[in-house]
Amino acid sequence: MVGTVSNQPKVVYGACPHDCPDTCSMLVTVQDGQAIKVEGNPDHPFTRGTLCGKVSDYLDRVYSEKRVLYPMRRVGAKGSGKFERISWDEALDEITTRFQQIIAEHGAEAIMPCSYLGHEGLLNGLTVGDPFFNRLGATVTERTMCASCSSTAFMMTYGLTHGTDPDTFSHSQYIVLWGCNALSTNVHLWPFIQEARKNGAKLVSIDPVRTRTAKQSDWHLPIRPGTDGALALGMMHVIINENLTDDDYIEKYTAGFAELKQRVQDYPPEKVASITGISVEDIVTFAREFATTQPSVVRIGVALEKQAGGGQGIRAISCLPALVGSWRHLGGGMLQAPMWPFPIRWDVVHRPHFIKPGTRVLNQWQLGRILTGEVPLDPPVKALFVYNCNPVTQAAEQNKIIEGLSRDDLFTVVSEHFFTDTADYADIVLPATTQVENLDLMFSWGHTYVTLNNAAIQPIAEAIPNTELFRRLAERMGFKDECFQLTDEQLVMEVLDWFAPVLEGIDLEVLKSKGFAKLKIEAVPHAEGNFPTPSGKCEFLSSLELDSSFVLPAFRQGFEEYEPGEPIDPLPTYTPQRESVPSNPELASCYPLSLMSIKSHQFINSCFANLPKHAKLEGESQIIIHPDDALKRGISKGQMVKVYNNRGAFQAPAMLSDITRQGVVVAPMGYWRKVSHANNTINAATAATYTDMGHAAAVGDSLVEVELVNS
Secondary structure (H helix, E strand, O other): OOOOOOOEEEEEEEOOOOOOEEEEEEEEEOOEEEEEEEEEEEOOOOOOOOOOOOOOOOOHOOOOOOOOOOOEEEEEOOOOOEEEEEOHHHHHHHHHHHHHHHHHHHHHHHHEEEEEEOOOOOOOOOOHHOOOOOOOOOOEEOOOOOOOHHHHHHHHHHHHOOOHHHHHHHHHEEEEEEOOHHHHOHHHHHHHHHHHOOOOEEEEEEEOOOOOOHHHOOOOEEEOOOOOHHHHHHHHHHHHOOOOHHHHHHHHHEOHHHHHHHHHOOOOHHHHHHOOOOOOHHHHHHHHHHHHHOOOEEEOOHHHHHHOOOOHHHHHHHHHHHOOOOHHHHOOOEOOOOOOOEEEHHHHHHHHHHHHOOOOEEEHHHHHHHHHHHOOOOOOOOOOEEEOHHHHHOOOOOHHHHHOOOOOOOEEEEEEOOOOHHEEEEEEEEOOOOOOHOOOOOOOOOOOOOEHHHHOOOOOOOEEEEEHHHHHHHHHOOOHHHHHOOOOOHHHHEEOOOOOHHHOOOHHHHHHHOEEEOOOOOOOOOOOOOOOOOOOOEOOEEEEEOOOOOOHHHHOOOOOOOOOEOOOOOOOOOOOOOOOOOOHHHHHHHEEEEEEEEOOOOOOOOOOOHHHHHHHHHOOOEEEEEEHHHHOOOOOOEEEEEEOOOOEEEEEEEEEEEOOOOOOOEEEOOOOHHOHHHHHHHHHOOOOOOOOOOOOOOOOEEEEEEEEEEE
16 A cells, blocks of 8 residues: 555555565655655564665665656757656657557567566566567567576576575575675675574685675685586585495485586596686585585575586586585575575466567577677667666677667667666656555565565656556557556466465465565475476486577566577586687687676665765775786776777776786676766676576676776
8 A cells, every 4th residue: 555645654565676685575664655764674584674785775766866757758869868858648659659660661579678677576577568568579588697597507406496495594504605795695694694603604605706705704715717617526526536425315316426426527626626726625625514514505696607607517516415415404405596486477477478489589688789780680679678677787798789779770768767878878768666656576586585565655756667657558559458457456466376385374465464474385395305306306417408598488588489509418517618718718818817797785786876875885986906917917006997808898997906816807897887987887898698508698708808098
């Protein structure tokens, strides 16, 4: 229920909408129709009443004077950011007229939607436009920037299980944060880790960068980027050859051990040390401790998959808990993304039945290549509809995206809160509501609670929820299908299977009364196997005959058609980075440094980077370079440097620090292009290439050189 105008404050249950595993339960205080405070819900067992520094000041976003509050039409050149206010009728008329013209001349596939997790809700999130665009006959958009590779690898090993319940981490005795900077990206898991440490647990952080989390860990292993799979295979070599395995668990609940045992013989610690940069002694010690200190648990981070061999790396890491029987114990096993038990009705979310067989699929990670014509298309993309994302700063090959968005023959619509780098190139900009202004239902990829977000205030000015936006567009296009008539309240009842066992005893009234509810899941789900794989076992040797182009329907609008790629090795293996000395020595001689992006503490993706308080707290973007690498290039602290390769370049002051490995240069993501040095950000240098499975973005597979900028 929307907060009513009253002299008395009213507290409304809400939920954070951002692309974060924590999905915090919020309390929004409303007085006289205004939201006056946003705080954490202290009754939530996982988020425990705290919000991160980004969302604790969420009302700065809601009431920002720079917010888009009315439909706007471009009046200057593309990219100039010059717009005039128009009415909703004018905006909708122009969009539908242009769409109809493009369909008549080129066909509906010339229209491409572009969305991501600027909002994570089941109603207003990345999938909200799928029914409309599928009904329109537009290009099907593949959205695999994140989690598609990781989920495919996890599925090949264990099936789509929730894995270790994060609520049980306090029972763990050996916690491995593998590529996970929890203090910046999963902060509500940290109290559970600290509780475990008070009870004697050891915390190990594996990361090329000594992050805030790594600094507070008991042991930091500074691995070379993209070599995680080799480390896991080396650990298994030690565990198997030293008879540290749980043979009973292996015999009863796993498949393919004999083949795995043979595979890991190719990865002795000496070889793995030369690949990973981690000493033989540390590899052996790590393997022994992980195997013999139970319960041991692994929490993998998003960055792990974003490598040329990211999928096989996660396959190898996934095998470790079953090999040593960690799954037997409360607090043991592995946490990937516990979103899979949420009973989401993907058929309702995506409406894939609208899609005509043979409709083309385009991956928006390659948006720059698509818009510039580097990817040959018939018909070419003539209209782009962007919502819940800011591809100019968040997608690869930034210069190509700018070139494509600058096309005079490209009609671009952006639904947004602010004039982002992408919105500056739009023909029409539409005002979207913030989370306190709309109803939504939130799942999570970091815990197992379903959370209801109630609209706390009426939409400000002429902003509307995404659900309403696509209802209006469907009406203008003459779509009479029942799904376009559903209210937001009706959608809440449609998008979940409320009769699923995990929702036993949970209904909408329960969520309205508490704001959240925990799914009915097993605390120790795989003590006796029961994995949701074809065999019912952990599959070291996967029985799924998948190829590199396979994408889970959840990441492709429920549409399962795809062009087959290369077969995936059913056993975990190690694949070097494409841009590395082993794979491409000529390229590595020109660009000898690995480029890594790290999450900003005050921004989430590109959200909040334009707000003064958050920008001030985060500070100026810097390029972190190891002192030895800086010395070779004559770079001193604070000097302006250029990071570049054959794709593009960006600039920032140099920060000399040994928190990064030698040979690795680090830059934070999330800064906006138009307020950055030289008008470019880190994604000017990243490649639009895929990982080894799931078509995920291989962001971490980029080589660069760094040089001083001439003053």
